Amino acid sequence: MLLIHAGAIEADGTPEGCDVQDWMAFDKAVRDAGILVSGESLADLVTATTVRVAADGERTVVDGPFAESREVLGGFYVIDVPDLDTALDWAARCPGSRGGGAVVVRPVADFGA
Amino acid sequence: MESVFREERGRLLASLVRRFGDLDLAEEVASEAVETALVRWPIDGVPSRPGAWLLTTARRKAVDRLRRDRVYAAKLAVLQWEADREPPPPGPDPGADLPDERLQLFFTCAHPALPADARGALTLRYLAGLTTAEVARAYLQPAATVSRRLVRAKQKIRDARIPFRVPGPDELPGRLPGVLQVIYSLFTEGHTASSGTHLQRRELADEAVRLARILHRLLPAEREVAGLLGLLLSVHARRDARTGPDGELLLLDEQDRTRWDGPMSEEGAALVRTALSGPPGPYGVQAAIAALHNEAPDVPGTDWPQIVALYDVLAALDPSPVIGLNRAVAVAMRDAPQAGLELLDGLPGRDRLRDYPPYAVARADLLQRLGRLTEAAAAYRRALELAGTDPERALLRRRLASVIESVREGEG
Numbered sequence: 001m002l003l004i005h006a007g008a009i010e011a012d013g014t015p016e017g018c019d020v021q022d023w024m025a026f027d028k029a030v031r032d033a034g035i036l037v038s039g040e041s042l043a044d045l046v047t048a049t050t051v052r053v054a055a056d057g058e059r060t061v062v063d064g065p066f067a068e069s070r071e072v073l074g075g076f077y078v079i080d081v082p083d084l085d086t087a088l089d090w091a092a093r094c095p096g097s098r099g100g101g102a103v104v105v106r107p108v109a110d111f112g113a
Numbered sequence: 114m115e116s117v118f119r120e121e122r123g124r125l126l127a128s129l130v131r132r133f134g135d136l137d138l139a140e141e142v143a144s145e146a147v148e149t150a151l152v153r154w155p156i157d158g159v160p161s162r163p164g165a166w167l168l169t170t171a172r173r174k175a176v177d178r179l180r181r182d183r184v185y186a187a188k189l190a191v192l193q194w195e196a197d198r199e200p201p202p203p204g205p206d207p208g209a210d211l212p213d214e215r216l217q218l219f220f221t222c223a224h225p226a227l228p229a230d231a232r233g234a235l236t237l238r239y240l241a242g243l244t245t246a247e248v249a250r251a252y253l254q255p256a257a258t259v260s261r262r263l264v265r266a267k268q269k270i271r272d273a274r275i276p277f278r279v280p281g282p283d284e285l286p287g288r289l290p291g292v293l294q295v296i297y298s299l300f301t302e303g304h305t306a307s308s309g310t311h312l313q314r315r316e317l318a319d320e321a322v323r324l325a326r327i328l329h330r331l332l333p334a335e336r337e338v339a340g341l342l343g344l345l346l347s348v349h350a351r352r353d354a355r356t357g358p359d360g361e362l363l364l365l366d367e368q369d370r371t372r373w374d375g376p377m378s379e380e381g382a383a384l385v386r387t388a389l390s391g392p393p394g395p396y397g398v399q400a401a402i403a404a405l406h407n408e409a410p411d412v413p414g415t416d417w418p419q420i421v422a423l424y425d426v427l428a429a430l431d432p433s434p435v436i437g438l439n440r441a442v443a444v445a446m447r448d449a450p451q452a453g454l455e456l457l458d459g460l461p462g463r464d465r466l467r468d469y470p471p472y473a474v475a476r477a478d479l480l481q482r483l484g485r486l487t488e489a490a491a492a493y494r495r496a497l498e499l500a501g502t503d504p505e506r507a508l509l510r511r512r513l514a515s516v517i518e519s520v521r522e523g524e525g
Contacts, residue, residue: 083274084224084273110272
């Protein structure tokens with residue numbers, strides 16, 4: 001799974017250092033390679049809502065979180081590749097890894113055993 | 114027989130890992146094969162191809178184990194299928210009865226996705242063939258700590274699928290420095306321990322040299338690998354002269370150069386020529402500097418202009434304050450202590466060196482030579498606070514005492 005953490009956001013809300021064409025090209029490359037399992041880009045953080053359920057069952061719903069740090073999860077790809085090196089190559093090609101952003105690569109847990 | 118196993122262990126493990134794609138399984142069946150050999154060989158005699166015998170035995174044991182554990186086998190089958198698609202490893206070593214597949218293992222153990230302290234531990238464990246207890250001793254850490262670190266690293270290799278493969282030509286320049294760094298760090302810790310009663314941890318330095326040799330044999334065309342081996346050999350050649358009869362540290366100007374290891378030094382110098390047969394890399398240049406020291410009859414007779422020039426090249430490749438420090442010391446030797454001190458005090462990034470022992474020692478030495486004794490004494494006291502091993506502290510106390518003595522004489 002590639003977790004895309006946006007770096008600095010420009011005034012128009014798009015991440016710095018890459019444009020829509022870059023993202024479209026990357027998305028097409030992932031699809032053409034036949035490795036795409038799923039992927040979404042997430043809506044702006046102002047639309048986020050947090051739910052917590054306490055031990056007594058009480059549900060708390062709060063607006064946010066708002067970006068306290070610079071890095072905000074902006075989207076993800078789940079890809080099916082044979083090994084970490086291949087995943088890291090795709091992460092490096094992802095526009096989200098540039099312009100102060102970062103892509104975190106995490107294997108999906110395997111409970112199949 | 115123990116030494117045969119130690120030599121064969123790395124090769125055996127690498128071959129098994131390539132076939133089964135799993136470090137734990139490889140380790141387990143390798144140990145079982147060695148145990149079987151310990152029982153059989155004294156009765157049947159040592160086979161003509163001991164490595165091949167061990168590999169066949171270990172493979173049989175792995176197949177048995179996979180038959181018993183089908184879920185595990187199904188998981189590994191995927192990995193194995195992928196491993197089979199990789200091209201076979203290049204260049205068999207003519208002297209060996211097993212193909213050498215250790216290069217994959219070098220790159221896996223030094224993978225950038227693993228924590229730095231785990232990379233050294235994995236390399237010592239699986240390529241140098243040390244036991245976990247020996248690796249722990251090498252790091253002066255409890256066996257439980259090192260064992261946990263190894264388990265976690267193996268877990269990451271398995272679950273994150275860090276591959277057992279040699280990076281392709283386009284990736285190699287990015288990945289090779291990581292492997293070299295692991296070996297270099299092991300050597301540095303062996304050369305000047307970060308703490309303890311002994312200056313050197315000889316066996317660790319020996320292991321690092323051995324690993325560098327293996328890597329050089331596997332990648333003979335890589336100039337930086339030749340450079341690293343050349344550097345380690347040139348420095349290691351001085352090992353016997355670096356401490357006095359009571360284990361005290363002797364600096365370059367106090368060492369008995371007849372106790373330097375001539376053949377090792379020559380081997381290092383020959384590698385420098387290979388390393389610098391193209392555009393220079395940082396290990397090649399450092400090897401050249403070390404070789405120049407080895408060729409010199411004494412400190413004043415050292416080719417300091419050439420050494421300063423090499424530090425200039427090195428600083429262009431890697432503009433770190435540590436290299437600036439070494440360059441300043443070389444300039445002090447070429448020109449005068451004052452020139453060196455001025456460079457030292459004007460180094461960019463100097464505050465990053467504040468806690469670096471060699472910086473404090475170099476400053477103290479230059480101040481002493483300039484006759485600025487009160488400042489020199491203060492600098493030696495600072496160096497004493499930072500020094501890691503007893504022999505270093507003993508040397509610094511000796512120097513501090515001589516500075517204080519000179520101050521008293523000046524006053525009296």
